[in-house]
Amino acid sequence: MGKSAVAPLPGRGVSMNDRRCTRVTHGKRCGSWARKGKSLCFRHDPASAKEAAEASRRGGDNNRGAVLPDAADVDLKNTEDVRQFLCHCISQVRRGDLGVKEANCIGILTSYVMRAIEQGDVEKRLEALEEHVHGQR
Numbered sequence: 001m002g003k004s005a006v007a008p009l010p011g012r013g014v015s016m017n018d019r020r021c022t023r024v025t026h027g028k029r030c031g032s033w034a035r036k037g038k039s040l041c042f043r044h045d046p047a048s049a050k051e052a053a054e055a056s057r058r059g060g061d062n063n064r065g066a067v068l069p070d071a072a073d074v075d076l077k078n079t080e081d082v083r084q085f086l087c088h089c090i091s092q093v094r095r096g097d098l099g100v101k102e103a104n105c106i107g108i109l110t111s112y113v114m115r116a117i118e119q120g121d122v123e124k125r126l127e128a129l130e131e132h133v134h135g136q137r
């Protein structure tokens with residue numbers, strides 16, 4: 001364990017060696033690492049609070065919204081379409097054009113599409129079978 005893993009001892013309050021943020025909100029001390037030479041962390045130090053808010057906003061933006069805004073609509077009609085689409089996505093991940101999280105989401109959605117395609121195939125075969133049986137009566 002590195003030095004950064006050492007937490008201040010409980011009950012000692014704030015000492016000279018305490019490198020944690022001293023801000024107390026709703027009776028609870030922040031406890032994040034204080035900025036170098038300061039008693040407050042990146043988010044609570046007024047000198048960096050604006051920057052911290054900006055970072056939070058950017059982080060929020062990264063959690064939603066379009067990943068590939070110019071990507072064409074996807075229309076997967078059969079297993080070959082799915083295969084080609086997944087290969088395309090794999091290439092995008094390898095090039096860094098598509099995030100791993102997004103690729104995982106696409107993987108899950110594609111498995112739903114595959115299930116729907118398989119279900120459709122079974123229904124078609126059943127219909128054909130029923131027509132054949134009824135035609136023999």
Ligand SMILES: [Zn+2]
Nearest residue numbers: 021030041044
């Ligand atoms: Zn803090």
